[in-house]
Structures are given as structure tokens and as C-alpha cells.
Amino acid sequence: MSTYLLFLVIFASAVSVLRATRDIPGRVALDNFPLIDGHNDLAYNLYNKLHNQIYNFSFHKDLSQDSLFGSDSCKSCNTDLVRIKKGKLGAQFWSAFVDCGPHQDAIVSKSFEQVDVIKRLIDKYPQDMEFVTTADGIEDAFLRKRLASLIGLEGGHSIDNKLALLRQFYQLGARYMTLTQSCSLPWADASPVDSQPEANKVDLTNFGKKIVLEMNRLGMMVDLSHVSHNVMVQAIDTSRAPVIFSHSSAYSVFPHHRNVKDDVILKIKQNGGIIMVNFYSAFLGERHVTIKDVARHINHIVDVAGVDYVGIGSDFDGVDSFPKGLEDVSKYPDLFDLLREKNQTRWTIENLEKLAGRNLYRVFKKVEEVRDTLLHERPDESLIPDEDLARAAGSVKKYSKLLTFITVVVMYTLRV
Ligand SMILES: *[C@@H]1O[C@H](CO)[C@@H](O)[C@H](O)[C@H]1NC(C)=O
Numbered sequence: 001m002s003t004y005l006l007f008l009v010i011f012a013s014a015v016s017v018l019r020a021t022r023d024i025p026g027r028v029a030l031d032n033f034p035l036i037d038g039h040n041d042l043a044y045n046l047y048n049k050l051h052n053q054i055y056n057f058s059f060h061k062d063l064s065q066d067s068l069f070g071s072d073s074c075k076s077c078n079t080d081l082v083r084i085k086k087g088k089l090g091a092q093f094w095s096a097f098v099d100c101g102p103h104q105d106a107i108v109s110k111s112f113e114q115v116d117v118i119k120r121l122i123d124k125y126p127q128d129m130e131f132v133t134t135a136d137g138i139e140d141a142f143l144r145k146r147l148a149s150l151i152g153l154e155g156g157h158s159i160d161n162k163l164a165l166l167r168q169f170y171q172l173g174a175r176y177m178t179l180t181q182s183c184s185l186p187w188a189d190a191s192p193v194d195s196q197p198e199a200n201k202v203d204l205t206n207f208g209k210k211i212v213l214e215m216n217r218l219g220m221m222v223d224l225s226h227v228s229h230n231v232m233v234q235a236i237d238t239s240r241a242p243v244i245f246s247h248s249s250a251y252s253v254f255p256h257h258r259n260v261k262d263d264v265i266l267k268i269k270q271n272g273g274i275i276m277v278n279f280y281s282a283f284l285g286e287r288h289v290t291i292k293d294v295a296r297h298i299n300h301i302v303d304v305a306g307v308d309y310v311g312i313g314s315d316f317d318g319v320d321s322f323p324k325g326l327e328d329v330s331k332y333p334d335l336f337d338l339l340r341e342k343n344q345t346r347w348t349i350e351n352l353e354k355l356a357g358r359n360l361y362r363v364f365k366k367v368e369e370v371r372d373t374l375l376h377e378r379p380d381e382s383l384i385p386d387e388d389l390a391r392a393a394g395s396v397k398k399y400s401k402l403l404t405f406i407t408v409v410v411m412y413t414l415r416v
């Protein structure tokens with residue numbers, strides 16, 4: 001009996017020593033440095049569900065069972081302050097996004113409304129959230145235990161081909177702009193062209209390059225999520241500062257045009273930028289997608305480029321299906337635990353801090369430094385060339401001619 005007890009004591013202490021030295025859970029990283037998420041479309045849900053009337057919106061409560069924002073009624077609603085705290089989220093780029101496309105009206109004014117609702121939401125919860133526009137501001141808010149809240153403008157459609165509007169969104173606090181969302185623009189193609197061999201590509205036009213350069217001058221991060229492969233390459237070659245992918249995963253792990261191919265991952269390494277991995281199931285794998293698939297995407301980027309060029313861009317509010325085990329903002333710590341559990345050599349606490357936020361912080365800081373070297377440059381007054389607009393109108397016209405032709409044929413066939 002006593003031998004048995006002795007054995008038990010020795011075994012238990014050996015286990016606890018092992019645990020103390022090796023099995024520090026990955027989530028500890030999130031206490032050391034803010035977890036910075038590159039993309040969340042909560043504001044888009046506020047527009048669609050509440051017309052941005054937020055005084056009755058209880059963001060400080062657990063909304064998982066809410067009649068409007070609960071998971072039963074809204075698959076793309078996965079965010080509230082209770083679950084954010086549980087998920088140890090330190091900073092969020094809130095997305096100012098409005099639908100793109102030829103049938104959308106008032107895109108610019110709606111985009112301003114989205115910036116407004118993000119700011120008003122932050123103001124409504126001063127104990128929990130803090131509006132941030134600088135890299136150091138993220139750390140300051142974290143020390144005050146508030147969620148650093150930044151604005152990312154999703155889609156160049158919001159600036160209506162005007163550098164003046166780009167500057168005004170920067171003035172309002174937007175610290176990245178995604179060059180395109182899913183619609184191609186007169187000056188840049190969106191990623192769907194990569195799965196349409198017959199698409200009329202413009203790549204990144206000269207005017208598009210001017211937009212990138214103006215963003216460098218302003219100190220606004222260039223976000224390449226959603227753009228075509230050619231635009232990724234050309235924007236990286238144009239930019240004088242590191243660029244980001246605010247919510248994109250790895251093409252080699254799952255081939256979808258929204259994901260980033262290895263040649264671009266290597267260019268990101270040279271550029272000093274970052275790829276913030278998206279949690280949307282449809283970009284991660286074929287079926288039965290789990291938290292392990294997210295880990296695979298992250299590990300692939302590390303295999304190709306190293307641990308300094310990867311981050312997190314969940315899209316938690318925004319898309320409608322998430323991996324098993326990573327269903328809402330309360331689950332981030334499980335991902336950090338899992339990565340470390342599977343490979344403690346790679347995922348030291350220090351490297352997990354890089355994934356969480358240090359990498360994005362480094363990029364943001366560098367973008368600010370580049371801005372400071374460009375103070376002598378004047379704002380670019382260029383207007384979009386008529387030929388860019390004509391070409392864009394031409395491809396729409398060609399498309400509508402084709403549509404008219406099909407309609408006529410169908411009507412003739414049906415004799416209607
Ligand atoms: C907010 O809630 C109050 C009290 O429940 C209600 O009277 C009011 O109509 C609501 N306002 C909106 C905009 O839903």
C-alpha cells in the first residue's frame with residue numbers, strides 16, 4: 001500500500017513538473033500581448049438589422065440566444081462584449097463595409113454611415129472599448145483592459161474612384177482599405193476574375209498604383225484580401241510599405257480564389273507584411289471543417305514564410321459558417337492552445353504572441369514610419385483617367401449586350 005502511495009506521489013509530481021515547464025497553454029500568449037483580429041463585420045449587421053439605431057443594442061450582454069443576434073436567427077452574428085472577454089480579444093479592426101456592384105446606390109454616403117455607427121458603438125461602451133488609430137494605441141488600450149477598436153474600410157468601391165475620399169476616410173480614422181471587395185473596380189480586379197478565364201482583366205491600373213502610393217503617404221495600410229492574384233503581386237511591387245491581408249487563408253491548403261498562393265506568401269515575407277488567416281469554412285476546406293483546418297492554414301504560412309508573417313482575421317461577424325470548435329469570438333484561446341499542443345517547438349509562447357498581435361503591430365508601426373518619411377510629398381490630385389472609366393463601362397455594356405441577346409433568343413424560342 002505505502003509503495004503504491006509513494007509511486008503515486010512521485011508520478012503526480014513528475015507530471016506537474018512536466019506541466020509547469022512544457023505544458024503552459026497557448027492561450028497564455030493572449031495575456032501578454034493583445035490579440036488583434038483583422039476583420040469583423042458587426043457594423044454591417046447593425047446596418048441590416050437595426051438601421052444603425054443602436055441604443056437598444058445590448059452589446060455588453062451575451063447575445064448568443066438573442067432573438068435578432070443569436071446564432072439561431074443569424075449565422076453571421078457571433079460577437080458581443082461578454083464573449084470577446086472570454087475570447088481574450090485585445091483589438092479589433094471593425095469593418096466599414098457596404099455592398100458593391102452596379103445596382104447599389106449611395107455607396108459613399110452609406111460607407112460614411114458605417115464609420116459613424118462604429119464610432120458611436122465604441123462611444124456607447126467607454127469602459128470596454130476604445131477608439132484607436134495608431135499602433136501604440138493598441139497597446140495603450142490593452143493596458144487599460146479595453147478592446148482597442150480600429151476601423152478598416154472594406155472595399156475601394158467606397159471611395160468612388162476619388163483620392164479625395166480616400167483621404168477623408170483616413171481623416172475619419174480608417175487605418176486600412178481593402179483595395180476591392182468582391183466587385184472589380186475600374187482600377188483594380190477582384191479575386192473572382194481568377195476563376196473566370198474569359199474575364200476582362202485590368203489588373204492594377206496606373207491610377208490604382210497612385211491609390212496605393214497615396215495610402216503609403218497617408219499611413220493607411222494596403223489590404224489585399226479580395227483582390228486578384230495579379231493585383232496582389234502588382235500592389236506589393238508598388239507599395240513603399242508592408243501590406244496586409246486582413247482576412248485571407250492559404251491557397252495551397254485549400255484552392256479558393258480568395259486565398260493566397262505560395263508565390264505571394266513569399267512576396268509578403270520580402271515585403272515585411274502579414275496574412276491574417278480567415279475562419280470562413282468555405283475558404284478553409286471541402287467539408288466538416290474544424291479548428292484543426294485553421295491550424296493547418298496557419299502552419300502552412302509559417303512553413304512557407306516563417307512565423308513573422310501570419311496573424312488572425314476571423315470575419316466572425318460577416319460570413320455564415322465557421323469551423324467546428326471555432327464558432328464565435330469566445331473561442332480564440334482554443335486555437336492558441338491547439339497550435340501549442342501540436343507543436344511546442346514551433347509554437348513557443350513568444351511565437352504565439354507574434355501570431356496574436358506582434359506581427360500586425362510591427363506592420364502597422366512600419367506603415368507609420370514610412371508615412372513619416374513621406375511628409376514632403378503633397379497630396380495626389382490626380383483624377384481617374386477617362387479611359388479607365390470607359391473600359392469599365394465597356395465591359396458592363398458588353399455584358400448587358402450579351403444579356404439582351406440571350407433574352408431575345410429566349411423570348412423568340414418561347415414565342416412570348
Ligand atoms: C427601444 O426600447 C424601448 C423600450 O423597450 C422601446 O420603447 C423603443 O421603441 C425601442 N427603440 C427602438 C429604436 O427599437
Ligand SMILES: *[C@@H]1O[C@H](CO)[C@@H](O)[C@H](O)[C@H]1NC(C)=O
Pocket residue numbers: 343345346347
Ligand atoms: C514542429 O515545428 C518545427 C519548427 O517549426 C518543425 O521543424 C517541425 O517539423 C514541426 N513538427 C511537426 C510534427 O509539425
Ligand SMILES: [Zn+2]
Pocket residue numbers: 154181226247
Ligand atoms: Zn471580406
